[in-house]
Amino acid sequence: MTRLVPALSAAALLMAGAFVFSDQPGRAPASWLVGSALAANEAAEVDTSTIHDMVLGAEDAPVTIVEYASFTCPHCATFDQGPFKKLKAEYIDTGKVKLIYREVYFDRYGLWASMIARCSGDTGKFFGITDLIFKTQNDWVRAGGPTEIVDALRKIGRLAGTDNDQLEACLQDGAKAQTLVAWYQEHAKEDGIDATPTFIINGTKVPNQAWDDFKAVIDAELAKQ
Numbered sequence: 575m576t577r578l579v580p581a582l583s584a585a586a587l588l589m590a591g592a593f594v595f596s597d598q599p600g601r602a603p604a605s606w607l608v609g610s611a612l613a614a615n616e617a618a619e620v621d622t623s624t625i626h627d628m629v630l631g632a633e634d635a636p637v638t639i640v641e642y643a644s645f646t647c648p649h650c651a652t653f654d655q656g657p658f659k660k661l662k663a664e665y666i667d668t669g670k671v672k673l674i675y676r677e678v679y680f681d682r683y684g685l686w687a688s689m690i691a692r693c694s695g696d697t698g699k700f701f702g703i704t705d706l707i708f709k710t711q712n713d714w715v716r717a718g719g720p721t722e723i724v725d726a727l728r729k730i731g732r733l734a735g736t737d738n739d740q741l742e743a744c745l746q747d748g749a750k751a752q753t754l755v756a757w758y759q760e761h762a763k764e765d766g767i768d769a770t771p772t773f774i775i776n777g778t779k780v781p782n783q784a785w786d787d788f789k790a791v792i793d794a795e796l797a798k799q
Contacts, residue, residue: 619756620753620756621753622760624750624753625753625754625757627674627676628676628692628697628700628701629672629675629697630662630666630673630675630697630701631665631666631672631673632669632672635669635670636670636796636799637665637670637671637672637775637796638673639661639671639672639773639792640676641673641674641676641771641773642676642770643676643677643770643771644677644679644680644684644770645684645708646680646681646683646711646715647684647771648711649770649771649782650771651708651709651711654704654705654709656785657785661673661788664789670792671792675700675704676758676761677754677758678758682720683723683724685754686723686724686727688754689744689751690728690736690741690744690745691704692744692754693731693736694734694740703730703734706730706734707727707730713726714727714730728745765779766779769781773788775791775792776795
């Protein structure tokens with residue numbers, strides 16, 4: 575089962591000078607359900623060139639997989655802690671697959687998690703923090719209110735070696751947050767993303783599925799090479 579993705583308004587990000595996302599991780603408030611045309615127009619007004627894809631694997635790998643996932647999506651955590659390990663060992667580390675990871679934002683907590691994961695700007699550290707975020711998802715999404723949840727996310731950042739000053743600077747960067755949302759909107763519209771996790775395998779959209787079925791899709795692409 576996957577989680578459906580609502581269209582988001584980038585302008586809502588900085589409304590009243592603060593984050594105004596849902597207080598319930600993984601759930602979008604009704605005010606988020608804006609039209610896709612409005613979302614696209616707002617995204618077009620933001621320069622997203624400063625946001626870079628997080629990539630694992632050889633640049634010349636014969637198969638490219640783009641993964642769309644939300645840090646507050648339970649099914650995304652299940653994929654990360656199970657099938658992803660097999661994907662990395664069998665295909666990414668062996669030069670067969672290049673993985674491009676793109677975040678989806680259901681709520682402010684997923685956005686905060688993304689900002690902490692991206693805080694250092696280092697790709698290796700990003701994937702290390704991503705693993706910690708998904709591994710402890712059941713704990714931090716249930717830590718309490720916004721204050722408790724962001725404190726739990728800060729702890730994950732510190733465990734990964736990011737100092738407090740750097741974490742605070744990243745979390746308070748409203749312009750970066752708005753740019754991330756616009757970046758997400760651009761790619762989600764382009765690839766027709768309506769649920770997470772969703773994968774684009776050599777240009778074809780593939781839904782979340784059992785590992786054996788997922789592996790069969792990859793193997794079929796490799797056989798074409």
